[in-house]
Amino acid sequence: MTRFLAYRILQSVVVVVGVTILAFLLLHHLPGGPARSILGAKATPAAIAAFNKEYGLDASLPVQYVRYVDLLLHGNLGYSYKLNISVDALLSLDLPKTFFLVGISFLIAAVIAVPLGIVQAIRRNRLVDHSLTGVSFVLYSMPTFWLALLLIDLLSARLQIFPPEAPQGTTLSQVITDPLALVLPVLTLVLVNFALFSRYIRASAIESLAQDYIKVARAKGLPERKILWSHVLRNSMLPIVTLLGLSLPWLFTAGLVIEQIFNYPGTGLLFFTSAQSQDYPVELGITIVIAATTVVGNLLADLAYAVLDPRIRYS
């Protein structure tokens, strides 16, 4: 286990280093470079040279990369030329809002999807099962933004129940004071998550229902409710753990789209506006933080799996 742990951690570090190199290289190949995007198309060569010198952009790429990593290791993600504020400050405001949106949607989706998946497994190939499979298939095939537009059209434009714009605010506590405005972005992400989970949970519940320990439980006369609650439910939740780890990149992607559509003031929206204005230190910072979160998520999912399922032993 220790060897496996050490190997996995080392592997994760290698991947994170790779991410910083990839993101750094990509962003430094912007046409005209950062100077051009800050100073505008009409900047004189002298102004560009002065800008590059001031921000250390005249050094060679490897030197710049080493400097960047040095700052990164000291917790400094850089400085936004466009917004005139440090990337750390931006992220410390926006990351909690994104984690809140993604986290609460994940939880709600899990709470809905697990019981439904078990019901599907029990009523396998019956009407309930087929209709739920159909629903999740349709949801799964819907682009996130299309689902969001549908919900806006139905619940906001036609029925006028919820506002089409997420609550605005600089900090998380300001954002959650307006729960009504949170409903649509959260609901969209819940549906997206639900579509992703339900088939895994159904498959996992079908598998656990066929296990010997269920037969033993039935044979010793345990009431069906107890079997479902303590045996099937616990074992069907295993894939949720893995899914949380593995679907993080996907959740962030869906989160970005949803933040853009509902104007939710999180990291995704920040990334979107930075991409539009080519504010590359912000893009770089967000990319690295989110990729690192993904890598850590994968690592934790692997470990949690081993802790939750005693049959799994990594050698």
Add this chain to the structure above:
Amino acid sequence: MTLFTRPPGAGGAAAAPEPAPAGGAARSRSRIHLSVLGIIGLTVIIAACLFCFVGPLVYHTSQVASNLAAANLPPGKGHPLGTDDNGFDILGRLMVGGQSSIEIGIAVAIIATSAGVIWGAIAGFAGGIIDSAMMRIVDVILAIPALFLLLILATSVAPSVLELVVVLSFLSWQVPSRLVRGESLSLRTREFVQAVQVMGGGSARSVIRHIIPNTVSTIVVNATFQVADAILVLAVLSYLGFGLAPPAATWGGMLSNGSSYIFAGHWWQIYPVGVLIVIVVVAFNFLGDALRDVLDVRLASGGAS
């Protein structure tokens, strides 16, 4: 995690020949019995291709010259699905916009799958440190959420059809490479691959003539899903304004335009295109699922190596 594999065509009871389903083309599919959903998927895909590529030849509209006098018209005479805010006929625009979606989707699936197959087959066959290094590169690209990488890449190139194909392919080859690597790892220990080495055949021969052909069912199934994914991603990208530049028609761009008019009640500007995207994506997913059953592939999502 190693994949449980079987050579294609040597499946168990599930793939055993059954009476051919009703239909004129039954004979040519004598070995491939697509499920009902698969046939529906295939039919819809063919219909969508006809709609997008043959449709404009029958139904003439201009999708380049705007006509503000005819802007935002509801469905009616002359415009079966109404017009958008530039006066473009929606039905005609759906056809033209679909062309780039389908072309790019299929091109990305082919390029990404080929690249992934070669990468994965080599990594799995080589094993050891080469395998680890190659798979860490895959991990790095997968660790950055696709849309974030896409936005970075899309802002640094002015997107044309060709560039979108390159960019989307760059972000799509990792999954097939993991799948094929898994199969390759188990195939290289099989007798028929080891026999090549015993007889003095080179590594290239083993990979090209023996490993890759045996992963072909995984490849075909994955490529089908890749088309669906690429069409979706392309729609998101155009929706966010990073796709093909106007006046090019794209499905995502149409939705993005129409979304400004939701509160004006212009349902015809979002529903036809939204429903069309979903139908085409579902069709490719149906086909992929059906092919998977037919070819008896076990697709695992790769997982950490």
